[in-house]
Amino acid sequence: MNIVRALLLKGSESRWLRERGTKYRFVRRATSRFMPGETLDDALAASKALGVGTVLTHLGENLKSPDEALEVTRHYLNVLERVRASGLDVEVSVKLTQLGLDFSQELGEKNLLTLAERARSHGKWLWVDIESTAYTDATIEVYRRARAAFPTVGLCLQAYLYRTAADMESLIAMGAGIRLVKGAYREPPDKAFPKKSDVDENYFRLAKTLLSPETRAKSVRAIFGTHDPVLIGRIEAAARSLGLSPTDVEFQMLYGIRRQEQLRLAAQGYRFRVLISYGAAWFPWYMRRLAERPANVLFVLKNLVGR
Numbered sequence: 001m002n003i004v005r006a007l008l009l010k011g012s013e014s015r016w017l018r019e020r021g022t023k024y025r026f027v028r029r030a031t032s033r034f035m036p037g038e039t040l041d042d043a044l045a046a047s048k049a050l051g052v053g054t055v056l057t058h059l060g061e062n063l064k065s066p067d068e069a070l071e072v073t074r075h076y077l078n079v080l081e082r083v084r085a086s087g088l089d090v091e092v093s094v095k096l097t098q099l100g101l102d103f104s105q106e107l108g109e110k111n112l113l114t115l116a117e118r119a120r121s122h123g124k125w126l127w128v129d130i131e132s133t134a135y136t137d138a139t140i141e142v143y144r145r146a147r148a149a150f151p152t153v154g155l156c157l158q159a160y161l162y163r164t165a166a167d168m169e170s171l172i173a174m175g176a177g178i179r180l181v182k183g184a185y186r187e188p189p190d191k192a193f194p195k196k197s198d199v200d201e202n203y204f205r206l207a208k209t210l211l212s213p214e215t216r217a218k219s220v221r222a223i224f225g226t227h228d229p230v231l232i233g234r235i236e237a238a239a240r241s242l243g244l245s246p247t248d249v250e251f252q253m254l255y256g257i258r259r260q261e262q263l264r265l266a267a268q269g270y271r272f273r274v275l276i277s278y279g280a281a282w283f284p285w286y287m288r289r290l291a292e293r294p295a296n297v298l299f300v301l302k303n304l305v306g307r
């Protein structure tokens with residue numbers, strides 16, 4: 001793994017850095033590129049301004065008690081209510097650790113089912129983020145049960161993990177919603193491809209599986225969550241060669257990253273959404289964004305001297 005990326009990912013796990021980093025105004029200023037603000041109002045206003053579908057996710061701290069998991073669940077119930085009232089095309093994505101997975105699998109599952117039921121009653125999909133490998137087994141297990149109860153729950157899968165091909169195969173069989181990403185955490189070489197070129201190749205292999213007629217016959221909702229121009233080009237070409245039209249293919253990108261490409265995909269008729277993160281606990285999430293493109297560190301430093 002590139003040394004700067006490794007350092008940034010290590011930094012994302014540091015409480016010491018989190019407590020200090022978030023106090024500096026130049027760091028807060030630099031984050032505005034990747035998040036429209038810390039509140040739900042900011043995220044909804046950005047959804048409206050973007051004029052495309054979005055997915056909202058609230059950035060949270062590690063929870064200290066099961067009551068906090070209930071608070072997060074109430075927050076998301078309020079998000080679903082606000083989305084309905086706004087009439088905007090917004091979906092929600094949640095992390096199981098925010099719903100209480102660290103306290104017990106049952107608690108995370110109970111809160112997820114509460115949200116899945118409410119989302120479905122509003123005619124909306126609910127998405128489950130995938131976190132570090134400490135949580136992969138539990139997340140997939142909880143997801144399976146949620147999917148068995150509600151067809152409109154989807155799960156994110158990471159192409160950097162060796163296990164993902166097998167996980168994806170079994171999830172396709174149950175007609176899951178799958179959002180494929182490369183993966184954003186620090187993982188050891190016995191779990192994840194250490195070389196970026198291998199991750200990219202595995203992503204494309206998995207993408208071809210998601211586009212295949214066999215997968216489509218299972219009513220899988222497949223989403224390609226990537227900003228990688230080479231991969232996107234290869235996915236577009238693969239879809240064309242299978243006779244699929246842009247409306248059969250769905251891409252998602254993060255707020256603020258490769259905006260021109262976001263506009264192009266939407267203009268060409270691909271199904272497309274922007275994932276918007278908001279909330280006060282943005283530090284680890286922001287460090288992962290820097291790790292994806294270490295040149296972003298220069299952007300932070302420019303904010304130190306600029307404006």
Ligand SMILES: Cc1cc2nc3c(=O)[nH]c(=O)nc-3n(C[C@H](O)[C@H](O)[C@H](O)COP(=O)(O)OP(=O)(O)OC[C@H]3O[C@@H](n4cnc5c(N)ncnc54)[C@H](O)[C@@H]3O)c2cc1C
Nearest residue numbers: 129130156181182183184225226227228252253254289292
């Ligand atoms: C919709 C969505 C949902 C996601 N959900 C999860 C999740 O649940 N779990 C998880 O582990 N990861 C998640 N991720 C993050 C993902 O794993 C990657 O870390 C991230 O998308 C970067 O990988 P990439 O595919 O864009 O390819 P890369 O090869 O990293 O990037 C390709 C190109 O995109 C641009 N780019 C990428 N990242 C940045 C950046 N931060 N700043 C500026 N330019 C950038 C650059 O031009 C870069 O060359 C999600 C990503 C998306 C888009």
